[in-house]
Amino acid sequence: MDVGNPLHLLFELNGALLDGSGSGDHLTRALEILGRGMDLPRALVSLVDQRSGRLGIAASRGLSDRERDVLDGAGGDSMARNVVTSGEALTLPRLGDSPVFARRIAAANDSTIADRAFVCVPIESAVGVVGALGAELLPCDAQTLAAHTELLTTAASMIAWSVRPARGDADERQRLLEENRRLKDELKERFRPDNIVGNARPMREVFDLIGRVSASAATVMIRGESGVGKELVAQAIHWNSPRAQGPFVCVNCAALPKDLLESELFGHEKGAFTGALARRRGRFEIAAGGTLFLDEVGDFPPATQVLFLRFLQERVFERVGGNETIRADVRIITATNRNLEELVKSGNFREDLYWRLNVYPIHVPPLRERSTDIPLLAEHFAQASAERAGTTVKRLTPGAVELLTSYPWPGNVRELENAMERAVIESPDGVLRAQHLPPTLQSADASDPTTHGRTGTLADAVTRLERDLITETLRQTRGNRAAAARRLAITERQMGLRVERYSIDWRAFRRGADA
Template identity: 45%
Template sequence: MTTQYPLPSAVDRRAQRVSLICPDRSQGEKLPVAEPIHLASTPSCECDFGECRTQVLPLLYEMSRLVAEAGDLQTTLTILLQLMKRHMKLIRGAVSLYDRDSGKIFIHESFGLSPDEVARGVYRLGEGITGRVVETGQAMVVPCIGDEPNFLNRTDSRGDLAQTRLSFVCVPIRRGRKIMGAISAERIYENRQLLDLDARIMTILAATLAQSVELYLVEHVQTVALQAENRRLRGALKEKFKPSNIIGHSKPMQEVYNLIEKVTRSKTTVLILGESGVGKELVASAIHYHGLNSTGPFIKFNCAALPETVIESELFGHEKGSFTGATAQRKGRFEEAHGGTIFIDEVGELSLSMQAKLLRVLQERTFERVGGNTPIQVDIRILAATNRNLIDMVEKGTFREDLYYRLNVFPITIPPLRDRGNDIIALADHFVTRFSQEMGVGVNRISTPAINMLLCYDWPGNVRELENVIERAIILAEDGVIHAYNLPPSLQTPVVSDASDVGSLEAKLNAVEYEMIVDVLKATHGNTTEAARQLGLTRRILGLRMAKYDLDRKVFR
């Protein structure tokens, strides 16, 4: 049988103090106002419990003093359990804490349990007596654990439960409505009144500990959880930005992967070159998350996104009052990147004055905030990127030659999409899968004519343009397939659009007809008789249509 106790009210707690001091005094009888309470001595009294509990008063005094003076919860709990063992004659005792993030209740400190038994003593809300106490916030008393079906004996420390006469007391550690754990104790009780009294004593001890436990959970358990989550996210980013995860197996990209792998072994400054939309930021991320500074921050800054008057403050930070609106000190991107990596995109857009200041950071890793004169030293790796031809800019005097050579320590040039061959198809398939999942539509392939259009296009916008084209096509696709007529007019092949203006009804009909003929010829391996039958045409009409689109049946064999 299990007994639940609600937490005592203020009146109840005062009554408990009276009964603890003099158990022979009735609870309704008031103590004289001037009657002293000698906590250091053990007054003699007689009661029918079989054991006297006035010796617990020093325990309560010691606990209140420990909580007020000690800053270490571990030490406080160790002393608490030792005092409980000595004064309450316990066989086993434990303090369990509740980790809300994982949903687990684990033994934090105990006596009478081996390390293996402690490791097994993990519960979830509602599991066993401990789980129910933390879930409900109500103390529970089990006079005989052998008769209690809800007693799980998860630590496996009690042998055959049916043969044991042990009693079990578990009280919540509670602060307001927040339950943070539980205190549990075991021993053999011959007197039920003594068992109930000890449950109330433990409730007082739990209330004394509540604030210390709450602070410990905030400072340690939750901090550890946040650190673990931080490590998990960093691991996920490292996996996401592996060079092997960058889509593309063409020879130019294999050379890029080799360079990334080599440069991650050092903190060398890297200059990433390439047209707009080729994926320079993706390469920068791969270098950081697999480099020596991967545990530090990764700060990105686009020089073209802000006016020149703001760039200096953004990069170097500013002191309070350094200019109108500077109401507080602010760290810049270089300072935020300390211990990690800063990625400066569109570095070719910087003015000559800003280039001079960037040069000093590259040389000395030192700078001052705007309006300040205190040098700030940073440990950072600098990655820069641009789609401009810096050599031409140096010749024209718009980019500092010394800065160019400082940045150009280890250049990586990313090839444009038009030079990557079949990487176009691999990227298109990746975007189809991604956008299909995001939009919840069942598009799963690209038709052959549409693939031909993708391969024939020049892609001035590179990977970014391909991504936008596929997203548009996913929206327009209606039968689970991206057809040629789902692609934008700029991709329509000349053979389809010669007869009329791109975007007209005739052009779209030609695109559909061309795609249908190509698909059937591919399916029939160039058998024009079978292809004509499937299309509902005569061989002569099919031949005319094939001549119109310059199709050769031998190509499909």
């Protein structure tokens, strides 16, 4: 259950709250954003009526009309009442362990519900606790639960402005506008092409294309293998375009069942199909005024291709089960790791749609074609992982760098990020060595020409470890070979031979290398 980009999620939530006055519709929109961004099966906002003091449901996601009526009739959700009374957040790592949820779990006849977590946080304004934001979460560990609780607490504070008395609205709205501008500036800075890690020539060409196309409204198709960072390129285009004031909405088409993709993109009317309990806006409506990023567009089923082509031609669509024609001003950016040309030849992808999408293609190179960027990316991911874990990273040893640069990286940047996260966990002292990297890196197929001759034998592993130890010890002794030899329990002659064998510049450590 990965939130993905919490900053972007909060920015989108803030924008939705600014669009309205805190009515039920806008609170429903807020829950829709949180639910989509955090994969929340169910969520609700409960508010205290200022006159009666009664707690009631103001907005919900994933609850049927009957469930809402039952909760409202009982004076709101019991968990929410406890949170409003105490003013403190409540977390349940597992619903099945709580007797409060036992009846609902039994009635649902779905064993997976018992493994979900639950979080309820107070909605607190200057006048006190005025409500609660509750949500069911997919099964997660304690660290993820804590991170999601923190994110929901932030969301609750942003929602609070909309339920304050009218006299406070002007001040709160101004505060929220300032927060919106701050988040927007931070996102624009984060996704500035200069801040995307990479100096290799293929990436410089990508940065150049981003700079050219950002200012236009052209449809962009981003090509590249899985894990190369296509979404990062799409976000860089959006946040450096005139549409940066609008939303950036991402849809992973491959992750959605084909029979739900049309509803997800175009929305649906109440009763359009079984389970359509209320009208729902699609991603095209949500992205109005901004950018819609469609990842894995090659997975579009034929029926959806027809509807998508119509939108690209006329910029209009209808919700599933509806007759109203809706116009949306949306910039389209697509991405795929599939060979669309072959799909067109085989009849699985419409040729006219292909040409509509392929207006401005950008190819993101695989990591093996930008190997000079690997040390930079590895250090970047290591520092980011250490920051999340509350630890520090001192450096990567030469042996680790050699191993990283010789591996073919079939999973590209995403695999490298995971590898560095593991290395940070494995390292006891903040120095990332070859042995801290995943076993897959240390047993790469010797027949692969991209491994640059590394055989992955025991002898090679011992050689890398020996070079690592000697280099690290020379660094610690500031290039004093005699002291390094004593630490490693070898003779000075043996140290000299190994320094020469591995071409280690021991003098560099005397010139101020950090011990």
